[in-house]
Amino acid sequence: MVSQDKKTILISPVTRIEGHAKITIQLDDAGEVSEALFHVNEFRGFEKFCEGRMYTEMPIITPRICGICPISHSIASVKACEMIQGIQPAYTGDLLRRLIHIGQNISSHALSFFHLSSPDFLLGFDSDPALRNIVGLAEKYPDIALRGIRLRKFGQEISERITGKKIHIAGIAPGGMAFPLTEENRKALLAWIPEALETVKMGISIIKKFQEENFGMVNSFASSPTLYLGTVGPEGQHELYDGKLRFMNADGIILQDQLEPKRYLEFIAERSVSWSYLKYPYYKPLGFDKGFYRVGPLARLNVSTRMKTPLAQKEFVNFKSMGGGKPVHGTFFYHYARLIETLSSVEEAEVILNDREITSANIQTHGRWNYNEGVGSSEAPRGTLFHHYVTDVTGKLTHVNLLIATGQNNPSMNRSITEVAKQYVRGDQIKEGMLNRVESAIRCYDPCLSCSTHAIGKMPLKLEIYNDRGELVKQHAEN
Amino acid sequence: MLKTDLTILVVGIGNNCRGDDGLGWRFVETVEALGLAFVGCEYRYQLQVEDAELISAFDLVVFADASYETLDKGFEVRACTGNATFEFSTHAQSPEAILKLCNTIFKKSPKAYIVAIGGDSWELTTSLSIKAEKNLNAAVGFFTGQFLPVQHARVCVD
Numbered sequence: 001m002v003s004q005d006k007k008t009i010l011i012s013p014v015t016r017i018e019g020h021a022k023i024t025i026q027l028d029d030a031g032e033v034s035e036a037l038f039h040v041n042e043f044r045g046f047e048k049f050c051e052g053r054m055y056t057e058m059p060i061i062t063p064r065i066c067g068i069c070p071i072s073h074s075i076a077s078v079k080a081c082e083m084i085q086g087i088q089p090a091y092t093g094d095l096l097r098r099l100i101h102i103g104q105n106i107s108s109h110a111l112s113f114f115h116l117s118s119p120d121f122l123l124g125f126d127s128d129p130a131l132r133n134i135v136g137l138a139e140k141y142p143d144i145a146l147r148g149i150r151l152r153k154f155g156q157e158i159s160e161r162i163t164g165k166k167i168h169i170a171g172i173a174p175g176g177m178a179f180p181l182t183e184e185n186r187k188a189l190l191a192w193i194p195e196a197l198e199t200v201k202m203g204i205s206i207i208k209k210f211q212e213e214n215f216g217m218v219n220s221f222a223s224s225p226t227l228y229l230g231t232v233g234p235e236g237q238h239e240l241y242d243g244k245l246r247f248m249n250a251d252g253i254i255l256q257d258q259l260e261p262k263r264y265l266e267f268i269a270e271r272s273v274s275w276s277y278l279k280y281p282y283y284k285p286l287g288f289d290k291g292f293y294r295v296g297p298l299a300r301l302n303v304s305t306r307m308k309t310p311l312a313q314k315e316f317v318n319f320k321s322m323g324g325g326k327p328v329h330g331t332f333f334y335h336y337a338r339l340i341e342t343l344s345s346v347e348e349a350e351v352i353l354n355d356r357e358i359t360s361a362n363i364q365t366h367g368r369w370n371y372n373e374g375v376g377s378s379e380a381p382r383g384t385l386f387h388h389y390v391t392d393v394t395g396k397l398t399h400v401n402l403l404i405a406t407g408q409n410n411p412s413m414n415r416s417i418t419e420v421a422k423q424y425v426r427g428d429q430i431k432e433g434m435l436n437r438v439e440s441a442i443r444c445y446d447p448c449l450s451c452s453t454h455a456i457g458k459m460p461l462k463l464e465i466y467n468d469r470g471e472l473v474k475q476h477a478e479n
Numbered sequence: 480m481l482k483t484d485l486t487i488l489v490v491g492i493g494n495n496c497r498g499d500d501g502l503g504w505r506f507v508e509t510v511e512a513l514g515l516a517f518v519g520c521e522y523r524y525q526l527q528v529e530d531a532e533l534i535s536a537f538d539l540v541v542f543a544d545a546s547y548e549t550l551d552k553g554f555e556v557r558a559c560t561g562n563a564t565f566e567f568s569t570h571a572q573s574p575e576a577i578l579k580l581c582n583t584i585f586k587k588s589p590k591a592y593i594v595a596i597g598g599d600s601w602e603l604t605t606s607l608s609i610k611a612e613k614n615l616n617a618a619v620g621f622f623t624g625q626f627l628p629v630q631h632a633r634v635c636v637d
Binding site: 134 | 528531572580585
């Protein structure tokens with residue numbers, strides 16, 4: 001986006017995130033940052049082209065929205081289908097879905113921390129951008145790179161050993177699962193737990209060391225307060241798979257609690273913006289201007305009362321202490337929160353794998369269309385996800401609403417990059433490291449903007465700076 | 480040293496629901512249908528860092544993908560060497576970067592080639608364009624008729 005009467009810095013695409021986006025930074029006449037905008041330039045159209053399809057196709061169609069968090073879509077989708085059918089899943093099938101969901105959380109969070117973000121922490125925000133990635137990390141810290149790769153692999157192997165595939169799996173179905181877990185696969189997955197725990201603990205020590213050594217930067221990095229949304233268990237405990245909604249304000253006061261996800265439209269509204277295909281959701285009771293809320297690991301830990309597992313609980317207590325009794329607002333702490341969730345997920349995976357019913361063949365109940373509306377929700381790695389289906393009497397979809405996790409962070413992502421840009425970018429001396437810090441604000445949220453087509457030789461990276469006459473004056477990086 | 484068990488991995492890259500972007504997968508499907516014992520086949524939307532471990536187990540790796548470029552014979556086979564190339568997104572790695580990772584982390588350096596097959600249309604469809612089909616046939620013909628026999632023979636006398 002180029003303004004005719006202001007200077008504009010364009011970062012396109014944003015690097016080391018899932019999907020494609022660009023950032024524009026507007027400079028005023030004095031060369032200071034006036035505004036930064038996060039543009040999502042993908043349009044997929046799932047809500048529209050699914051109209052007319054049978055609701056039972058959605059657990060297969062909607063995971064194709066994303067290759068990083070497809071299971072969250074599967075889970076939300078089958079729950080919506082189960083509401084339409086009026087059934088509950090079989091115990092073991094539900095447990096297997098929970099396990100697969102945990103596996104996705106582990107692999108997605110491992111990708112985010114070790115592959116996308118740790119190069120900044122370990123190699124430096126101002127290091128050579130050509131090496132500030134997993135390849136550069138592997139050269140300098142091969143053990144860390146390998147451990148990160150293997151942690152991600154463990155998460156994917158959970159899906160593979162149950163369903164035969166790592167991504168876009170089949171088998172998560174209304175009523176439970178289509179495939180059981182064999183005893184051989186159960187033992188193989190259990191064997192991973194010790195290594196996975198050690199890797200997550202290593203990640204936690206990396207981020208805590210960085211936080212301690214860069215205390216000032218970390219605490220001032222995009223730290224404006226917001227509301228928070230996450231799902232929790234019946235006692236307010238951290239819950240990713242099957243919780244109820246909890247909204248919390250910036251002072252830590254619970255605004256809404258134990259809400260059924262099907263009531264989401266009573267509390268969440270969306271507004272379109274001109275510069276992005278991603279809308280601006282907000283907490284309806286407080287209106288657009290005061291209703292920005294965040295989702296994802298930081299939000300989930302802020303709204304939760306406790307974790308379910310012991311090692312994660314210990315880190316959770318430390319996390320909460322950083323807020324001094326109030327929510328932790330610093331955007332940078334998404335990374336720490338993400339690792340605490342990963343630790344919890346590995347611990348919970350071990351508990352589930354030791355459940356006496358986990359290899360049972362009782363994996364699915366069956367139903368048929370009974371109601372014309374269903375809403376399903378799950379906590380995707382990036383935040384709360386909603387699938388809302390309305391059908392006719394034959395089961396054909398007449399309306400689909402998908403409220404994606406990353407979309408709910410959109411207002412806050414825009415605000416965060418503006419804050420970081422104002423803090424680090426100086427129009428008269430634009431350095432790559434400054435712009436990397438702006439991008440890293442986005443990376444804290446680990447947004448998932450979905451994947452798109454590619455072919456050999458077609459992934460350009462451009463950073464262009466225009467003067468106030470719209471003339472290109474500088475190209476900062478190009479691939 | 481005489482070596483009789485060359486292992487080859489063929490990786491098809493692309494999205495088979497976006498027209499000619501499915502060329503990589505179609506190439507692998509065709510090779511897989513031949514049922515060659517020493518050829519492993521994998522399908523990927525995009526290469527990811529964990530593929531470095533996958534390829535470390537093979538002597539020779541072939542990456543097949545669609546190309547936007549106009550290629551003389553409709554396809555091109557070129558050697559691929561490990562290089563820390565800068566990709567804008569870590570969740571989509573280049574073959575060169577995967578090879579570099581394989582060497583750095585797993586201390587393995589399989590021989591590698593890229594088979595680039597010319598595509599023409601990239602819309603939402605599971606079918607290939609006529610031009611892409613022609614290019615695919617040419618690429619597969621070369622691969623099975625000339626490339627594979629040479630590679631297999633070469634290793635046997637190394």
